[in-house]
Amino acid sequence: MIVDNRVDGDSRVQKVARSAxxxxxxxxLLGRSPHDVEVTWRLGAAEVRLLPVPDPLDRRRHEFRRSWLRWPLAYRPGGIADYRAHQVRGWQADLTVEAALLEQRARAGDLDGARLRRARRRLRLRSTAARLLARWVWLRTRMMHRVRSGRRFRNPWDRAYTLFWQAVRRDRAWRRLEPGLWDYELAYGPELDRLRPDLIHAHDFRMLGVGARAKIRAAAQGRRVALVWDAHEFLPGLRPWRDHARWLPAHRAHEREYAPHADAVVTVSADLAELLRREHRLPELPSVVLNAPAVEHRPAxxxxxxxxxxxxxxxxxxxLLVYSGAAAPQxxxxxxxxxxxxxxGVHLALVVDPARRHVEELADRAGKLGVADRLHVLPYVKHWQVVPFLAGADVGIIPIHHWPNHEIALITKFFEYAHARLPVVVSDVRTMAATVRETGQGEVFTAGDVTDLVRxxxxxxxxxxxxxxxxxxxGLLAGWTWAAQAEVLDRVYRRLLPATTDDAIPAPAEGAIR
Known part of the structure; x- marks a missing residue:
């Protein structure tokens, strides 16, 4: 299994690996290490290895160039700005020590009045020079950052660049538009070749290409590798992770190029399965593996x-209201x-990543509104702890905005709230709103409407x-269990590897899902 994150915090990836x-x-399970060293740990009976992923190809050409006309004073890229900044700080630190030594000599009477005044004057001049130099370095560094961050890839030239490569290379255009995708190949590809898997389970769109290329290389060596693509979201309906016009066309081209290599596709909802079949002209409808909670994964x-x-x-x-999941404006x-x-009198618990900038913005907003004492920011818990953890609240909230991917699925927290037996309040995104109205498990409000949410x-x-x-x-909750989803996934694996018999696979542990 391959995924482009660090596994911890991705409950679907953890559940899939552990159940298999x-x-x-x-x-x-190969994931991405947050450091420059490999990290290894166990997830039940599965081995997790987080690989370092250097990302030099994720940088754009303009980040290596200077903008002589717009920012003539900007430092050239390559580290000179940090070098100069530390050089000035070192000089200022030295001047601070010199000032302290001078005052010691003055108190000891080692210098007469005239010599002391001259020494202090020289020190003040040097300190002023250091401050001016620090300001100069700051200005040039700021210009350098403006060169790097000022490009938003939404001007006419960048749009023309994108259209040109789409016309010339079609689905291979991502190699020019988003070359950072190669960073994943260079990190994961050699490990996949070394492991020689019978089956690759590629999570989401970035890993699809990595898995497909490994399958192709194996076929050239006479080995058959089955590829399962686990589509977590509908890429055309995804809010771009970067604010430039190349990101979405590049990733869509990458997905289109490698989707035909998947031997089976699984996804998170029936609506998304139908969209994927139409988008990629798949020969069969993808299997649906819901993001249901896995309370049975609690360690002994x-x-x-x-x-x-x-x-x-x-x-x-x-x-107490509770929201559990990603913290983002949408x-x-x-x-x-x-x-x-x-x-x-109502309190709100946000079970999120506290380090996210948006969480800080929410805390600041609560302070300005005078409700900071009723907002509680809590870190994530283990995926098998989520349901009992949330059960202590009174209401589960899902206030997401209208984005295509939000409309078509029952998301993870929906199932977690249900198994915690929490009444839910959801925004009027299509699938969740229709489910809540049909089951009667909560209320629906208009997305973004504070008054309707209060109601x-x-x-x-x-x-x-x-x-x-x-x-x-x-039967309501019984159909929303991970045990049922694991059976679907196991059937997909066994269909792709028909030569694999029960004798070839060790018997599962007592109580495990087959």
Whole structure:
């Protein structure tokens, strides 16, 4: 299995790897190390290896050049700016020590009045020169950064560049438009060749090409490798991760080039499966593996999971809303914070990555609104702890905005809230809103509308038992379990490797999914 992140925090990747290993498959999961050294650990019976991924190709040509006309004073790239900045700081540190020594000599009476005044005057002149030089270095460094960050790849030249390479190279255009994709190949490719897998499970669009090329190389050596592409999202409906016009066309071209090499496609929803079949003219509809929680992955002997209410320091009678997942503007968290002043006494727990800049912005906003004491930012917990962790809250919130990928799936937190038996309040994105209206497990509000969000939350808090009763419906939660999804995935693997018999695969552990 291959994924372009560090695995920790990606519950789908963790669940897939662990379930496959429990079913008897020999699983090695390759992810991206956040450092320049390899990190290895175990995920149940699966081996996780995080590989260093140097990214020199992820830099653009303009980052290596100077802009003589617009920014003539900018430092050239290559590290000279940092060198000059540290050089000035070293000089200033030296002058500070000289000033201290001069004052010591003055107190000891080693210098007469005239000599002391001259020494102090010279020191002041040198200190002034150092400050001016520091300012000069700062100015040139700032210009250098403007050269690097000023290009947004949305001007007519860049659009023409993108269209030219699309016309000339078609689906191979990503090699010019997004050469950083090769960085993943250079890091993962040799390891895949060394491991000689029978099956490659490629998570999401970046890893599709890495897996396909490994399959092609293996075929040239006379080895058959089956490729499973796990499409987490619909790429044409994705908000670009970078603010330039080349990102989405490049990744779509990359996906189109390598999608035909996939022996099977799995994805997260029926709607997305149909979109993928049309987009890539797939011979069959992708299998659906929902992002359901895996409470059965709790390690043997593990202690009790944490409780969200305890972590917030709240009593049982305090109304508590919870949001669990990524923190980004399109997730609608600003709407949540803005609603707090109109929900007196109600607290909000954000289970997110606290280091994200958007989380800091939300905390600042809460402070300005006078509700900072009712906003609690909590770090992620292990994926098998999520459901019991969230169960202590009163309402699960999903305030996401209208983006194509938000419209077509029941996302991970939806299932986690359901298994925690939380009433939910969701924005009116198509699939989730329709499900909530059909099951009666919560309320729907207009995305981005603070007033309507307040209305929905107030209604749920007024009668939570009515909404929790929806989970008593026979078969509802049973279809939203990871155990059922793992069976789908195992059937896909066994169909692709028909020569693999039960005798060739060790029997799974007791209670594991086959």
């Amino acid at each position: 290993a429990e079913a008897g498959w020999d699983v090695t 002997g593990a202690g009790p999971p944490p409780d969200v209410r305890v972590e917030c320091g709240l009593g049982a009678d305090v109304p 997730r609608g968290l600003t709407t949540l914070v803005d609603a707090l002043p109109r929900l007196p 929905a939350v107030t209604a749920v808090l007024a009668d939570p038992a009515r909404y929790r009763a929806a989970y008593d419906r026979p």
